[in-house]
Amino acid sequence: MIWSEVETWSREQIEEVQLERLKNIVKYVYEKCAPYRKKMDETGIKPEDVQTLDDIRKLPFTTKQDMRDNYPFDLFCVPKKDLLRIHASSGTTGKPTVVGYTQKDLDTWAECVARLAVAGGATAEDTSQICFGYGMFTGALGLHKGLEKIGSAIIPSSSGNTKKQLLYMHDFESTLLVATPSYALRIAEVAQEIGLDPKKDLKIKTAVLGSELMTEGMRQEMRNAWGDDLRVTQNYGLSEVMGPGVSGECLELNGMHINEDHFLVEIIDPKTGEVLPPGEKGEVVITTLTKEAIPLIRYRTRDISALHYEPCKCGRTTARMDNISGRTDDMMKIRGVNVFPGQIEEVLLNTDICGPHYEIVLTRKNHTDAIEINVEVAPDKMTDSYQELKNSEQEIKEKLRTVLGLAAKVNLVSPNSIQRFEGKAKRIIDKRGEEQ
Numbered sequence: 054m055i056w057s058e059v060e061t062w063s064r065e066q067i068e069e070v071q072l073e074r075l076k077n078i079v080k081y082v083y084e085k086c087a088p089y090r091k092k093m094d095e096t097g098i099k100p101e102d103v104q105t106l107d108d109i110r111k112l113p114f115t116t117k118q119d120m121r122d123n124y125p126f127d128l129f130c131v132p133k134k135d136l137l138r139i140h141a142s143s144g145t146t147g148k149p150t151v152v153g154y155t156q157k158d159l160d161t162w163a164e165c166v167a168r169l170a171v172a173g174g175a176t177a178e179d180t181s182q183i184c185f186g187y188g189m190f191t192g193a194l195g196l197h198k199g200l201e202k203i204g205s206a207i208i209p210s211s212s213g214n215t216k217k218q219l220l221y222m223h224d225f226e227s228t229l230l231v232a233t234p235s236y237a238l239r240i241a242e243v244a245q246e247i248g249l250d251p252k253k254d255l256k257i258k259t260a261v262l263g264s265e266l267m268t269e270g271m272r273q274e275m276r277n278a279w280g281d282d283l284r285v286t287q288n289y290g291l292s293e294v295m296g297p298g299v300s301g302e303c304l305e306l307n308g309m310h311i312n313e314d315h316f317l318v319e320i321i322d323p324k325t326g327e328v329l330p331p332g333e334k335g336e337v338v339i340t341t342l343t344k345e346a347i348p349l350i351r352y353r354t355r356d357i358s359a360l361h362y363e364p365c366k367c368g369r370t371t372a373r374m375d376n377i378s379g380r381t382d383d384m385m386k387i388r389g390v391n392v393f394p395g396q397i398e399e400v401l402l403n404t405d406i407c408g409p410h411y412e413i414v415l416t417r418k419n420h421t422d423a424i425e426i427n428v429e430v431a432p433d434k435m436t437d438s439y440q441e442l443k444n445s446e447q448e449i450k451e452k453l454r455t456v457l458g459l460a461a462k463v464n465l466v467s468p469n470s471i472q473r474f475e476g477k478a479k480r481i482i483d484k485r486g487e488e489q
């Protein structure tokens with residue numbers, strides 16, 4: 054099912070609406086927001102200079118630093134009394150990034166999430182358990198409002214307290230799971246620990262996942278844990294531009310359909326800022342076309358993806374973005390080689406012996422970087438044979454060397470020995486600052 058006819062508009066229709074909205078939003082931020090006006094004046098750009106969609110390239114980028122510099126409300130275009138909600142992203146360094154929503158923004162948000170939830174197989178008959186942390190994080194309330202809009206019953210169980218989650222899931226017969234991919238696996242694992250078989254004893258048929266990278270290997274792990282016929286899709290968004298709701302996969306699993314009437318997405322070369330053609334990988338840059346409280350012009354997300362415009366078999370005509378392959382800032386530079394965690398995950402999960410839980414430890418000795426990967430053996434592949442484990446480690450090491458072009462140490466560790474997460478997983482432990 055397709056939630057909105059907007060998702061099937063012709064390219065001409067989409068672009069016509071995008072252009073009209075782009076012109077409006079550029080004029081709006083110029084008039085209402087001093088930091089934008091200043092930046093545009095400095096670049097010598099006036100709102101009237103934007104007459105075609107390509108003219109967006111004349112506009113300066115907005116970065117996370119701009120949000121920090123204008124903390125908490127200086128990028129807002131409406132007075133505080135017009136806000137209905139404020140969210141913030143935790144931010145591991147520095148101040149949180151603050152975003153606000155007017156009534157119109159909240160309505161748009163629910164509409165955008167409704168579309169991608171339906172694309173992922175959600176229906177009004179579903180009982181949806183939301184296992185994202187409720188709070189300042191946009192994930193939980195974002196999915197909550199979107200799923201509510203389509204008529205699904207919501208169980209707002211939040212993250213953590215996994216045994217209680219499972220009690221609700223079992224007794225209330227939840228059919229749809231919302232979580233990060235890593236927490237979805239953790240829930241299945243705890244289910245086994247307390248004697249529940251997720252495939253037989255639980256009724257989850259659809260998993261609408263997001264908020265962190267999910268490789269194809271991880272998707273398969275999801276089906277191994279929850280059942281072969283589990284419908285697993287992922288969706289993408291970031292709190293700065295709205296939260297979840299920017300794009301999401303349909304059941305064809307053909308990339309993530311973008312809500313193009315609300316977001317104009319470009320892909321740029323992160324080094325030069327030059328816009329790249331469809332199909333080419335680069336940094337995702339998003340302009341919000343309809344937000345009132347805090348619109349963003351050409352926001353640099355640091356996420357890496359590519360755009361595709363061919364219509365999808367599902368009937369939607371909206372542009373699709375490839376699933377995120379990493380972030381420009383979680384690229385690890387090791388002995389001069391660029392390495393992304395997703396590349397490592399693909400190698401690990403393409404083996405029989407590795408389970409989905411791993412961590413990447415970076416160290417530095419005598420000014421030389423080293424990379425060490427601790428990965429759990431899948432529970433059903435555990436063996437007492439030391440030699441067998443060593444052989445498997447060697448095999449993985451060789452595959453990694455081919456893919457990464459660099460030697461990594463691999464340690465197969467026993468099941469359940471690597472830390473689990475209830476939200477986004479933290480897989481990289483960088484100890485290079487503690488040089489030995």
Ligand code: DLL
Nearest residue numbers: 142192263264265266288289290291292296297377
């Ligand atoms: O994670 C919003 C969200 C919530 C999206 C729930 C989907 C579902 P932030 O906490 O601000 O917002 O984190 C945004 O998370 O820039 C990406 O790096 C990453 N991210 C989000 N979705 C995906 C995804 C939410 N599907 C940051 N694949 C983004 C890979 C993702 N990374």
